[in-house]
Amino acid sequence: MSPEQAASAALIPAEAAADVTAEDRGVRHLLLGTWRGRIGIGVVGLFVFIAIFGSLLAPYDPNASSLDTLASPSWSHVLGTTESGADVFSQILVGARVSIVVGFAAALISAVLGSAVGLAGGYFGGWTDRSLDALENWFLVIPTLPLMIVLARILNPSLAVLIAVIGLTSWAGTGRIVRAQVFTLRERAFVERARALGAGDLYIIRKHILPNTAPLIFANTVLIVAVAILAEAALSFLGLGDPTRISWGTMLENAFDNGAPSAGAWWYVIPPGLCITVLVLAVAMLGYLFEEYVNPRLREHGE
């Protein structure tokens, strides 16, 4: 066959390339184009905004007590007052910060820890994997809330401790998922190709394994944010949170401790509970959205 024949046979018109797929439309479409994405990003965005600017927006100093105790909502106090006369609305605004910070920070720790363990175990296999896997199993098996309670009890309660505790008890799930993904990636032809070129392990992990695992880690981490926010609320409610900080969980704690429910002070109990629920649902919605998007692509031939 002459070179011209081969050349003309070989050239492919660019139009023949595959159609634009969902991936091209990308994350932006996912967030802004679907109603779930819009609600999710809207709600979470709103709460993040409040977390940042809450203290500026609050009409009253959330800690300031007054004589107007357990007052029902009025024009001066939109959501009424607490047992010490502090403004509930201001407390809600300020409390958002704790939830968001703890939620994101704990999820970050969990992601980093889980990914590192999952990557190491999944890629290197052998004894590394077996020991890390045992460690992971241990953390998975232990009931998280009791563990959190015990740890929070032993250590002096503070925001940092809270973050650490939640992070430490939720990394194992991520670790599992990452490990499974790395197992499949390890055998892929493009990894073998890199090895055939003489690429080292660190290069392969950095360039090939990690970028293909990142979407999964991301999707999983978002869900962990939801879990972390709930966990913080639970721990604070049980009195194990940072006593110097106002959070929705501590608000609930105070409300119950001071008999707000039986006093009929719904404005004190419902708003923090509602905020927790709404935020967690919105984050979870986003998390599932990402996971749906990531998983089928990963399950198919390498994308």
Place this chain on the structure above:
Amino acid sequence: MSALLDVRDLRVTHNGHPIVDGVDLRIEPGEAVGLAGESGCGKTTTALSVMKLLPSALRQSGKITLTPPAAKKPINIERRTERGMNLVRWRHVSLIFQGAMNSLDPVQRVEAQIAEAIRLHEQVSSKEVRARIDELLTTVGLTPSLGHRYAHQLSGGQRQRVMVALALACRPSLVIADEPTTALDVVMQAQVLQLLERLRAELGLALILISHDMGVLAETCDRIAIMYAGRIVEAGPVSAVFSSPQHPYTKRLLESLPVIGAERGLASPIPGGPPDPGAIPEGCRFRPRCPYAAEECLSDPPLRELSGGHATACHFAPWTEWPAVDAATTAGVRG
């Protein structure tokens, strides 16, 4: 004697785009018909339409009449509901699909899966089911005791035979085999084909064999239909089509088949690819890639019969000889 399967004007669309665009197919009892073509030409879709197994996103129309020897009256498949189809599938027509040997349920024993297939479509006593399973496994060349195993305990070739046994479970008169030998190496491929041949002879089965491998079809089929972009472009007895192809596409397909003992060398590839369902060209669909395309090809050639059941959709048929093609000339409309 009426045909076993009579398909008239089958059309399948996806979002308004044609996947199968007016296919007529007629199969006599005990006949083996091959459907050839590249991927995307609509052959699998055609086969699945016969069993109404298309995904809901695809719309199907056309008349499909099945007249099995056992049935009292002809079955109008296009009019059947899903429930109605359950009485037809597997009982009268069954399917061996692509990559089948990996489709066995890994957590069920083989015999349980065959039993399930039988019970889903027939009212049969347990004793008869048992007897039928043994008979089926023996028919495909496996010892009945293998039925007790799980899929992973069988070798690839054994699994493929189990798939054939599954397809025969309710003694259909028509079996559709979709690429049954793809991804098999040449020895296993030959064994499967030989098995299908034997079954045809012993059980009087009719067969629709779908493959992109012309060699496989030539071996096993009586008649062959070549599909391109949703249409049949040539059809006829295997010997006629292979010895004297009457469509440029068929000619090119045959050319790319190496014939051991003849002159060596790779045929030059057909440039480009089949058209997108959403962008079917004007006139003859093969025109953009056809080295013999001319003015007439701007009008869509109908499938017309030449002689002895050999039909083609090309304006310039009958071709008695094929003029030399200067492969450096890009295909296109000349003149």
Place this chain on the structure above:
Amino acid sequence: MSDVLMDVSDLAVHFKARKGTARALDGVSLEWRRGEILGVVGESGCGKSTLARAMMGLVKPAAGEVSLNGETVAGRGRVRELRRRVQMIFQDPYQTLNPRQRVRAIVAEPLVVQGVPKDEHEARVRRAMEDVGLTAEHFLTRYPHQLSGGQRQRVAIAAALVLEPDGLVCDEPVSMLDASVRSQILAVLVELQRRRNLALVFITHDLSLAWSLCDRIAVMYLGRVVEQGSAVDVIERPRHPYTQALAAAIPVPSANGDAKRELLSGELPDATAIPTGCRFHPRCPRRFEPCDRVDPGLMAAGAPDQLAACLLYDPTQGRAEVAGAADG
């Protein structure tokens, strides 16, 4: 520079399996000559993919050696050189590219890993793209999911060419591609081989393809080469009973009716349970007395450079055994 690019000598590769040791390669000797297309054919499980990986230095041999340009590949320096001179093309175009990398990064990767100076990258990448028939402007910025199977395989070939290797090991490079795309990719490979005088190893289970494409063919069975020679000799006039059975199993698109063919029965045994004596003897239609005791090596059979590992071609081996047994 000698004729031989790579010399595989008595190579053995073992894997640990649950049932025992799988002897995936059990003493393979091959010569891969410069500028030639060497076909390696056999059923799945015969060890051809393992051979490819062993030739690439991706698996550690249990015995035997691989030498490149006359020198044994051992030690980091030699392995690094092997990696530069010999590249591999894989079977599945949908798994062979990193979905998170653009084409440019994929094709340039070998240059990065092997430490080629950065200013050379652009030119080399473009040349490789041109050689495989992909216009750089259109394709360098794309992601794999935007490419068809044939285009992906071309990118993989371009990535293999960018280091200007002496040889390409192709493991079933077209078996997962559609018919017309298949011929396009084969055309690319053939053209490249011609233009760059590349040596190619072409692994396939498709005998007709090997026949059309290759200069020489080695037929593998259960970890050994059982026949080798020129493509025409091996496929048209096979000497080893296994090759004969394989050739007989090729579907023949003849216009006349069916010829009765003698088909091979059964399946390839497991690599953990290789039969004693000649490994093919349980399935061999032409076996005779010593075949279950004597393990034949490759010996002259048929055409001048055709070899087959079968006692039929050196019955003296067998006869000596029989005579010994009779005496003993």
